[in-house]
Amino acid sequence: MPAMLRKLAQRLGILQHSFAGGVHPEMYKVTAARPVEVAAIAPIHILPMKQHIGEACSPLVKVGDRVLRGQKIAKSEGYLSVPVHAPTSGRVVRIEEHAIPHPSGMGLPCIFIESDGDDESDTTLEPLTNWRELNPAILRERARMCGLAGLGGAVFPTFIKLVQDKRFPIETVILNGIECEPWLTNDHRLMLEKPHDILTGMAIVMHMVGAKSGIIAIEDNKPDAAESMRRALAEASEMQGVHVVVLPTRYPQGSEKQLIYSLTGKEVEAGRLPMHIGVLCQNVGTSKALFEAVVQARPLTERLVTVSGDAVENPATLSVRLGTPVRSLFASRGLDDLTGLHLLHGGPMMGERLKSVDVPVVKSTTGLLAMRTETMMLAHTEEQPCIRCGHCSEACPVHLVPNLLADACRSDQFDRAENYQLFDCIECGSCSYVCPANIPLVHYFRYGKGQIAQTRREQVFAEASRKRSEARERRIEAEKTEKAARRSRVRRDHAPAKPVESAEPENNDATQEKS
Amino acid sequence: MTEIALILLSAVLVNNYVLTKFLGICPFLGTSGKVETAVGMSFAVMFVMTLASTASWLVQEYLLVPLDLEYLQTIFFILIIASLVQFIEMMIHKTSPVLYQGLGIFLPLITTNCAVLGVAILNVQQEQTFLTSALYGFGAALGFALVLILFSGIRERIEIAPVPELFKGSPLALITAGMMSLAFMGFSGLVKI
Amino acid sequence: MTQLLYALLSLGAFALVAGIVLAVAQKVFHVEGDPMVEKIDNLLPQTQCGQCGYPGCKPYAEAVSGGVADVNHCVPGGERTMLAIADLMGVEPKDLEAEATAPMIAFVREDECIGCTLCIKACPVDAIIGAPKQYHTVISDHCTGCTLCIEPCPVDCIDMLMKPELIEHWSWPLPDTQRARLGHDRRETHAGHA
Numbered sequence: 001m002p003a004m005l006r007k008l009a010q011r012l013g014i015l016q017h018s019f020a021g022g023v024h025p026e027m028y029k030v031t032a033a034r035p036v037e038v039a040a041i042a043p044i045h046i047l048p049m050k051q052h053i054g055e056a057c058s059p060l061v062k063v064g065d066r067v068l069r070g071q072k073i074a075k076s077e078g079y080l081s082v083p084v085h086a087p088t089s090g091r092v093v094r095i096e097e098h099a100i101p102h103p104s105g106m107g108l109p110c111i112f113i114e115s116d117g118d119d120e121s122d123t124t125l126e127p128l129t130n131w132r133e134l135n136p137a138i139l140r141e142r143a144r145m146c147g148l149a150g151l152g153g154a155v156f157p158t159f160i161k162l163v164q165d166k167r168f169p170i171e172t173v174i175l176n177g178i179e180c181e182p183w184l185t186n187d188h189r190l191m192l193e194k195p196h197d198i199l200t201g202m203a204i205v206m207h208m209v210g211a212k213s214g215i216i217a218i219e220d221n222k223p224d225a226a227e228s229m230r231r232a233l234a235e236a237s238e239m240q241g242v243h244v245v246v247l248p249t250r251y252p253q254g255s256e257k258q259l260i261y262s263l264t265g266k267e268v269e270a271g272r273l274p275m276h277i278g279v280l281c282q283n284v285g286t287s288k289a290l291f292e293a294v295v296q297a298r299p300l301t302e303r304l305v306t307v308s309g310d311a312v313e314n315p316a317t318l319s320v321r322l323g324t325p326v327r328s329l330f331a332s333r334g335l336d337d338l339t340g341l342h343l344l345h346g347g348p349m350m351g352e353r354l355k356s357v358d359v360p361v362v363k364s365t366t367g368l369l370a371m372r373t374e375t376m377m378l379a380h381t382e383e384q385p386c387i388r389c390g391h392c393s394e395a396c397p398v399h400l401v402p403n404l405l406a407d408a409c410r411s412d413q414f415d416r417a418e419n420y421q422l423f424d425c426i427e428c429g430s431c432s433y434v435c436p437a438n439i440p441l442v443h444y445f446r447y448g449k450g451q452i453a454q455t456r457r458e459q460v461f462a463e464a465s466r467k468r469s470e471a472r473e474r475r476i477e478a479e480k481t482e483k484a485a486r487r488s489r490v491r492r493d494h495a496p497a498k499p500v501e502s503a504e505p506e507n508n509d510a511t512q513e514k515s
Numbered sequence: 516m517t518e519i520a521l522i523l524l525s526a527v528l529v530n531n532y533v534l535t536k537f538l539g540i541c542p543f544l545g546t547s548g549k550v551e552t553a554v555g556m557s558f559a560v561m562f563v564m565t566l567a568s569t570a571s572w573l574v575q576e577y578l579l580v581p582l583d584l585e586y587l588q589t590i591f592f593i594l595i596i597a598s599l600v601q602f603i604e605m606m607i608h609k610t611s612p613v614l615y616q617g618l619g620i621f622l623p624l625i626t627t628n629c630a631v632l633g634v635a636i637l638n639v640q641q642e643q644t645f646l647t648s649a650l651y652g653f654g655a656a657l658g659f660a661l662v663l664i665l666f667s668g669i670r671e672r673i674e675i676a677p678v679p680e681l682f683k684g685s686p687l688a689l690i691t692a693g694m695m696s697l698a699f700m701g702f703s704g705l706v707k708i
Numbered sequence: 709m710t711q712l713l714y715a716l717l718s719l720g721a722f723a724l725v726a727g728i729v730l731a732v733a734q735k736v737f738h739v740e741g742d743p744m745v746e747k748i749d750n751l752l753p754q755t756q757c758g759q760c761g762y763p764g765c766k767p768y769a770e771a772v773s774g775g776v777a778d779v780n781h782c783v784p785g786g787e788r789t790m791l792a793i794a795d796l797m798g799v800e801p802k803d804l805e806a807e808a809t810a811p812m813i814a815f816v817r818e819d820e821c822i823g824c825t826l827c828i829k830a831c832p833v834d835a836i837i838g839a840p841k842q843y844h845t846v847i848s849d850h851c852t853g854c855t856l857c858i859e860p861c862p863v864d865c866i867d868m869l870m871k872p873e874l875i876e877h878w879s880w881p882l883p884d885t886q887r888a889r890l891g892h893d894r895r896e897t898h899a900g901h902a
Contacts, residue, residue, distance in 0.1 A: 100875075102875060102878075103878075103880065104875060104878040106873070106875045106878060107875070108875060382885070383883070383885035383886070383887040383888065384887070385677060385887070407675040407676065407891070408675060410675070410882070410888055410891040410892055411674075411675045411891055411892060412892065413675060416671075416675075439887075440883040440885065440888075443880065443883040444882075444883060444888070446879075446880035447879070447880045447881065447882050447883070449879075449880075450878075450879020450880045451879060453879060454877070454879055455788070457877065458753065461753075461754075461852075462752065462753050462754035463754070464850070465753075465754035465755065465756070465833045465850075465852050466749075466754040466765070468833040468834050468835070468850065469754065469756050469764070469765075469832050469833050469834075471834070472832065472833070472834050574722070578718055578722075582714045582715075582718060583711065583714075584711075584714065584715055584718065587715060587718075587719065590719065591719070591722065594719075594722060594723060594726060595726075597726075598726040598729065598730060601730050601733075602729070602730060602733050605730075605733050605734060605737040606733075606737055608737065608739055609737040609738075609739055612739075612742075612743040612744055612747070613744075613747065613796065616744060616796065616797055616798050617798050618798075619798050675891075677887065677890065677891055
């Protein structure tokens with residue numbers, strides 16, 4: 001009953017939950033009205049051995065092997081990991097370290113696949129069209145072996161959260177179609193073009209976790225997407241508990257915890273997961289990928305990528321095979337000369353600068369933006385003194401005090417930064433966006449987080465070293481006492497026998513000691 | 516009841532030992548670098564000051580006055596304070612070695628904290644009763660703790676703020692203390708004793 | 709005359725009482741050993757390298773706690789460790805004696821190893837495995853880079869190599885702005901230990 005009342009109140013606009021802070025950046029969704037185009041298959045695909053959060057994979061193929069599209073080419077090592085699949089048919093030409101989209105510019109071992117142009121698919125996987133009758137565990141294994149990871153950009157292995165936990169039953173599945181980052185239009189286009197696939201994916205998720213109700217969350221700057229999802233929902237008779245909720249546009253509404261608060265008014269506490277309050281959040285792209293994995297038996301080998309930015313003449317939302325080099329994607333949009341441009345991997349708020357264009361598209365590549373330097377929203381080269389205006393605190397969606405946090409991180413006072421809850425920061429960039437003094441706040445937080453993680457690693461290593469060192473000392477001590485005991489025993493046993501020979505065992509002992 | 520409240524209010528805010536009487540400046544500047552140290556120091560001073568003011572009142576009333584030994588006042592009071600400080604030093608060393616390290620020399624130096632002796636002597640001069648002198652000692656310690664903790668909080672903030680090199684450290688600390696003193700002047704009209 | 713006697717007696721008696729109270733307190737609050745040693749030891753990197761001039765991390769911690777050694781002798785710990793110890797001890801930070809080098813690990817060139825086990829005995833953290841007349845090898849995850857195994861090796865087959873940098877362990881540098889550098893360089897006290 002209270003839920004109904006709340007819903008009614010929300011309808012009437014009396015009671016509206018909304019996360020704190022947030023900003024309203026210009027959206028620049030220039031590709032929103034253009035249908036998704038399929039990018040040409042690149043001659044060479046580069047597949048890093050780790051495209052998700054968690055442990056890296058190890059290659060299953062050798063140089064020279066022929067692989068088919070969808071064939072597993074690297075298997076996961078460890079639980080928090082998903083395998084990697086070949087994006088097209090072809091031959092493995094190299095397995096070596098190569099740069100990946102990462103702020104460090106460092107590389108990982110990658111499998112290079114030379115495409116043979118046939119694009120032949122691996123058909124060993126059986127479609128599970130009868131998923132409604134299947135045990136969720138089978139579907140979960142399917143999600144894992146098809147390499148699904150959150151396609152909203154966080155790339156957390158999807159199968160991990162698709163689980164029924166008796167202590168935390170999932171009541172509501174939230175489908176995240178917010179896409180609050182400027183420029184990006186993947187989820188928008190997907191909801192317009194593949195609403196039925198998305199809904200089926202959502203139904204599979206609800207079946208797997210045993211949820212009865214579902215919410216499809218869309219911001220009000222995408223009314224056509226909401227309309228498309230509503231229409232699809234009306235056609236799908238079995239999805240009674242699902243409805244579309246249109247939220248007022250505000251960044252970072254697409255962030256999981258913020259979205260859950262906006263929709264349900266329930267707060268996910270720090271250090272806890274949405275499942276602890278009975279909610280599961282899934283990106284629409286991941287939902288569609290789950291549909292493909294289960295119903296069409298197609299592992300994750302392609303994703304939508306928005307290639308845009310004010311330097312791109314001909315921006316588009318592209319359906320791209322994983323492993324496609326970024327350079328060729330820009331080239332396909334008529335951008336060959338990349339000198340003097342800022343290239344971003346992801347959106348402008350949370351994305352990272354690309355150090356090189358030779359990196360491949362990976363599972364986390366939501367967008368590739370080429371921006372003219374002068375139009376970059378914040379060129380944080382001239383950091384000015386904090387004037388304590390407090391805009392950053394107002395904009396922070398997790399109630400932090402960014403200016404104090406930055407002060408603490410800057411002067412390496414990490415214990416204080418942790419007291420100010422540095423690790424609750426979601427790095428959404430709202431504070432940096434509003435800062436009139438151009439302070440690169442999020443950059444300071446990333447620095448602080450990195451340093452703290454480094455210190456923790458060192459502490460763990462030091463602790464292990466200490467344990468080994470102490471064990472060694474104990475062992476040496478034990479050996480010494482044992483030797484002493486043996487010597488005295490030998491003396492005792494041999495001494496009374498013959499006084500003349502008593503020197504001999506002692507000599508033996510001495511040689512033993514030397515050895 | 517009103518009297519008790521007035522004594523506390525006056526000792527904590529109006530006649531604050533640090534900011535209006537300028538006693539006990541040494542630990543005020545010395546141990547205000549970190550809030551934790553300041554809190555530890557505050558408790559140590561609170562303990563010493565309250566006990567010292569009551570003990571000194573007892574000594575004055577039942578030993579010095581009957582025996583006509585008022586001229587030994589200072590020696591006796593210092594003896595009391597020194598013993599108390601020794602006691603609290605051992606206690607802190609046992610209970611919190613880190614605080615012991617942090618307070619360092621300032622812990623034994625409570626002995627020579629003029630605020631502590633000042634409270635004891637002023638109590639005697641003002642001819643307080645036993646209860647009021649205990650209260651006065653506690654209030655004075657509370658006032659010391661208040662400004663010390665406030666000041667250390669401000670200093671922690673200043674320390675990470677980008678201030679001109681010239682003002683870094685003690686200069687800015689002294690300026691801050693001066694400003695706090697000015698602020699506490701505002702309390703002077705609050706109660707009339 | 710009586711006056712003076714009273715004065716002496718009362719003062720003496722009072723001092724005696726205070727002395728007795730303190731003596732009892734001394735017994736009650738007696739501190740076993742030095743609890744600071746463990747706290748300092750926890751801050752040290754536990755390489756057991758001996759570069760501080762003490763035969764291991766714990767002895768150095770004891771020396772620092774006892775006021776015998778300065779806080780700036782730990783080479784592998786670098787500035788961070790020095791600042792943390794100085795902060796714990798409540799002393800002024802000092803400049804480091806030697807610049808900390810990049811993290812290294814030992815590597816045995818196995819085809820040259822004669823299997824003498826001398827390096828195994830020298831390793832303070834049991835990071836080298838092998839048996840007499842067998843090749844030895846360094847468990848790189850356990851090696852602290854202390855270089856203590858280099859000296860005993862009779863055939864000089866141990867190299868110190870750069871510890872490989874992992875992408876997972878990469879962390880963001882400070883923002884490249886003048887203000888960031890200034891603010892960072894200015895920190896003096898209260899720095900370091902997270």
